[in-house]
Amino acid sequence: MFNIYLDFASTTSVDPQVVKAMAPYWTDIFGNPSNLYEIGRQAFSALEKSRDSIAKNLNCLSEEIIFTSGGTESCNLALQGLARNFPQGHIIISAIEHHAVLNSANYLKRQGFDLTIVKPEKNGIIDPQKIKDAICDKTFLISVMWVNNEIGTIQPIKKISRMLERINQQRIARAQKKIYFHTDACQAGLYIKIDFKKITADLLSLNGSKIYGPKGAGILFVRQKTPLAPLFFGGDQELGLRPGTQPVALYVGLAKAIELVENLREKENKRLAKLQNYLMKKLRQKFPNIILNGDEKKRIAANVNISVPAVEGEALSLMLDEEAVMVATGSACASSDLKPSHVLTALGISDELAHSSIRITMGRSTTKKDLDYFLISLEKVYKKLKQISAITEFL
Amino acid sequence: MKYDIVKNSQGWVYSETVKKHFFHPKNFIRGDSPRWKFNGYGESGSAACGDVMRNWIFVDKRSQKINRFGWKTYGCASAIASTSILSEMLLENGGMKINDALKITPTDILDRLGDLPIKKVHCSVLGDRALKNAIADYFKFSSEKMVGK
Ligand SMILES: Cc1ncc(COP(=O)(O)O)c(C=O)c1O
Numbered sequence: 001m002f003n004i005y006l007d008f009a010s011t012t013s014v015d016p017q018v019v020k021a022m023a024p025y026w027t028d029i030f031g032n033p034s035n036l037y038e039i040g041r042q043a044f045s046a047l048e049k050s051r052d053s054i055a056k057n058l059n060c061l062s063e064e065i066i067f068t069s070g071g072t073e074s075c076n077l078a079l080q081g082l083a084r085n086f087p088q089g090h091i092i093i094s095a096i097e098h099h100a101v102l103n104s105a106n107y108l109k110r111q112g113f114d115l116t117i118v119k120p121e122k123n124g125i126i127d128p129q130k131i132k133d134a135i136c137d138k139t140f141l142i143s144v145m146w147v148n149n150e151i152g153t154i155q156p157i158k159k160i161s162r163m164l165e166r167i168n169q170q171r172i173a174r175a176q177k178k179i180y181f182h183t184d185a186c187q188a189g190l191y192i193k194i195d196f197k198k199i200t201a202d203l204l205s206l207n208g209s210k211i212y213g214p215k216g217a218g219i220l221f222v223r224q225k226t227p228l229a230p231l232f233f234g235g236d237q238e239l240g241l242r243p244g245t246q247p248v249a250l251y252v253g254l255a256k257a258i259e260l261v262e263n264l265r266e267k268e269n270k271r272l273a274k275l276q277n278y279l280m281k282k283l284r285q286k287f288p289n290i291i292l293n294g295d296e297k298k299r300i301a302a303n304v305n306i307s308v309p310a311v312e313g314e315a316l317s318l319m320l321d322e323e324a325v326m327v328a329t330g331s332a333c334a335s336s337d338l339k340p341s342h343v344l345t346a347l348g349i350s351d352e353l354a355h356s357s358i359r360i361t362m363g364r365s366t367t368k369k370d371l372d373y374f375l376i377s378l379e380k381v382y383k384k385l386k387q388i389s390a391i392t393e394f395l
Numbered sequence: 396m397k398y399d400i401v402k403n404s405q406g407w408v409y410s411e412t413v414k415k416h417f418f419h420p421k422n423f424i425r426g427d428s429p430r431w432k433f434n435g436y437g438e439s440g441s442a443a444c445g446d447v448m449r450n451w452i453f454v455d456k457r458s459q460k461i462n463r464f465g466w467k468t469y470g471c472a473s474a475i476a477s478t479s480i481l482s483e484m485l486l487e488n489g490g491m492k493i494n495d496a497l498k499i500t501p502t503d504i505l506d507r508l509g510d511l512p513i514k515k516v517h518c519s520v521l522g523d524r525a526l527k528n529a530i531a532d533y534f535k536f537s538s539e540k541m542v543g544k
Pocket residue numbers: 010069070071072073075098100145147148149184185186187207208209216218
């Protein structure tokens with residue numbers, strides 16, 4: 001079937017090598033890794049090899065990798081799992097977090113925790129100083145995502161983690177409690193090298209679904225001595241933090257996906273940057289009044305998020321779909337609460353422009369030809385909707 | 396069954412009618428305003444909320460029928476389709492009497508469209524409100540004329 005998929009930030013396909021790596025663990029080595037007999041031991045060994053391989057790639061200890069069901073669970077476990085060991089206190093998150101973090105934090109607020117939500121600058125980047133300013137004596141947790149899923153902006157995670165390291169040293173000297181730092185890296189893994197010796201994050205979430213690995217598989221990195229409680233109870237799998245029989249095949253696949261990412265990252269970043277440049281250049285030629293959402297430079301190479309004045313995003317994406325082109329939109333009409341994207345509105349852009357946004361995210365299979373086809377389709381569909389539109393122009 | 400998502404594995408969850416009117420809208424105005432004479436103009440919605448509709452009517456004084464109707468809509472598929480179908484309802488059978496047009500409810504538009512996903516229903520409300528504003532404008536317009544005489 002002919003179609004142009006430009007929604008890789010939503011999810012990727014599973015790399016054929018990942019599928020191949022997982023294959024034996026569905027039917028042959030299907031054992032429960034907690035069992036002592038042979039297929040149990042084989043499953044256990046595959047599970048632990050996967051963990052070791054991930055730990056090696058991320059430069060951390062194997063014991064620091066907790067397997068989960070994906071990004072949402074990892075973020076929930078990070079925030080709520082930590083909060084369970086603190087009877088009260090203050091949490092800081094950014095305003096552009098994924099709902100997995102945002103709604104976990106809002107839940108904790110309802111449970112009596114204090115919450116500060118730090119707005120990004122106009123370019124979609126969080127200013128570390130504003131995080132610092134939000135810190136108070138009661139602060140025990142800060143969560144800032146590494147790469148935003150909608151606008152692709154890269155957050156200064158290294159800066160924030162260095163700043164927190166200094167603050168924590170002072171706090172410890174004053175016999176105050178340490179502030180823990182979680183970063184949601186679900187959208188970062190493909191593009192940014194994660195090295196736990198270089199960042200001092202205590203908690204980090206990753207998932208398979210965005211990195212050509214299996215859906216339903218994720219990890220939470222938990223730095224040693226981070227006081228975390230499980231969200232639900234059962235056996236002692238995953239150090240008791242995430243009980244339940246592990247789906248070994250998924251984690252074998254996840255480890256393979258991470259290994260492939262490490263090999264391909266540099267080359268892909270270069271290739272995608274060229275495509276991104278090309279796409280932006282062409283878009284600006286054809287649609288001089290489009291607005292790029294998020295910083296032009298400090299963004300991952302795969303993401304282009306634009307507002308197309310005078311046409312509505314959901315209508316645009318539906319008509320593009322009819323042209324066999326798949327993109328995402330931040331329009332309210334496409335969301336369940338009829339509110340435009342919280343990320344776009346946090347940038348301070350008008351609701352109008354948020355309604356008119358589309359997100360194009362490229363991936364390993366994206367070619368220049370795909371982009372040319374997309375551009376032709378967009379032009380066609382834009383003309384049609386512009387003609388109908390009750391709005392001639394707005395900013 | 397109504398869905399909250401736009402597509403499912405079977406394809407469109409919008410009715411065939413919505414799909415038809417979205418991809419092939421009827422009676423919309425090209426350019427900024429109609430090239431034909433109109434005697435009522437109305438709008439509703441706001442860009443900030445994601446939907447704006449403008450419409451123009453020409454009411455025949457003697458028959459009190461809406462002879463011409465044109466529209467422009469900024470909004471999602473439902474908003475576009477519901478405006479297009481409203482235009483069809485008004486113009487068929489030689490034009491609807493304004494008294495009948497004033498009675499059009501969002502439910503009437505919905506019935507005609509087949510189903511809209513639940514959360515999209517506000518889009519059809521937009522259409523009847525813009526129309527009512529246009530009819531009010533027509534009354535104002537014609538009474539001013541009478542005063543002028
Ligand atoms: C930044 C970010 N965090 C968390 C998630 C949630 O991941 P999952 O869908 O695997 O639960 C996603 C994906 O939607 C994401 O983009």
